Amino acid sequence: MPIEEGFPNQRLSVVPRRVVAEASSRPVTRRLMITDAGYYPNAADHLMRRQVGIEEAILILCAAGAGWANIGGARHRVEANAALVIPRGVPHAYGASDDNPWTIWWCHLRGADVAELTEAIGASESRPVVPIGRLDRAVALLDEIVTVLERDHSSVSLMGAAGAAWKLLTQIVVDRVMPAPGDPLQRAMAYLAERLDGTVRVADLASLVGISPSHLSALFRRATGGGVLAHHTALRMAQARNLLDTTDATVAAIARKVGYRDPFYFSRHFKRMHEASPTEYRNRVKG
Known part of the structure; x- marks a missing residue:
């Protein structure tokens, strides 16, 4: 059974689907929109199974601990400083490690530009785990997304969350490509x-x-x-x-x-x- 709530100090914001439908026809948010976002610290027993996938792409950033994902018949380990990216409509299961439960920031992404952006970061159904070059920057942007959506789900807030999401995805690309100090x-x-x-x-x-x-x-x-x-x-x-x-x-x-x-x-x-x-x-x- 999916467990998506009940973690101490968790944060969670789900945009009502009526609001999502309206935003899907507006400039900017029709191209990129966050429909759900959250933060699950030390998420012991976290488990989600979806046999037919969902309408949105999923991005899960592992900030500490570890987890796993089953996608396309393969099992993938997700450790700290990595992101799990699941394309729209792809069946999947994921959860926290039994002995070292992950702490995650996550969001669901919808819009015309999502497939191109996730491709740019090097994620695919066969390669859903990508390294994060600068965890601090990625966490800060996901924190911004969650904070904006916790405030309200107005069109302005949805646009602000979209801007942070765009920055997040492109920053993952930049941080993966640009060199670390000393290399x-x-x-x-x-x-x-x-x-x-x-x-x-x-x-x-x-x-x-x-x-x-x-x-x-x-x-x-x-x-x-x-x-x-x-x-x-x-x-x-x-x-x-x-x-x-x-x-x-x-x-x-x-x-x-x-x-x-x-x-x-x-x-x-x-x-x-x-x-x-x-x-x-x-x-x-x-x-």
Whole structure:
């Protein structure tokens, strides 16, 4: 039998289905809406079985302890610093570990963008457990969702909860991709950011952070969508834009500051990226 209440100090908010139906046709909440949310601390004996799934996708963040989930004929362990994501309409069962019951924050998500957002975080029926890079940020956003819905279920509150949910899901993506302090990608990015006035060889940078050039390039492509040198160029151009906007330095001086010995080559490169020469960019009205 499902157990969904009765945990000491639990928090729980269920949006009435009439309100959900109305919000499903309104801007913003038709794209993303939280229909249910809660917090179950040390949820001993927590158990839920649904043989046909539900209308919403489910996100369960395990903040401490452990639990399990049966989805698609496979059993998955869910530990702290991980999220369980169950797509809409998928039969499932989940519950707390017998010897180390989980503490969870959870929400049910509905809307046109939910499938795309859950796909972006790498969750699927066959891979429903995803790591959480920054547990503190994820908990803070789920706490915000629960707090907003505890207050009331007005259209404004539903929109506020949707905004926090959007931030939660996209932050999970960012935290999974971006490097942790001290790892090779983070050290490589920091090195590039400190050396905007010169060129860097990929092989030298890879040797510096202790991995192969191909591995380093793959990490950069995953995190930024481009390679090592493309990232370095983007940093140099960002600094060039900042100097054009905030100083009276000549184009030649700015070119030198961002590692271009030839100001004409810098100007051509800048124009390819920005569809304006440095001088044209500086003279644009910005605001």
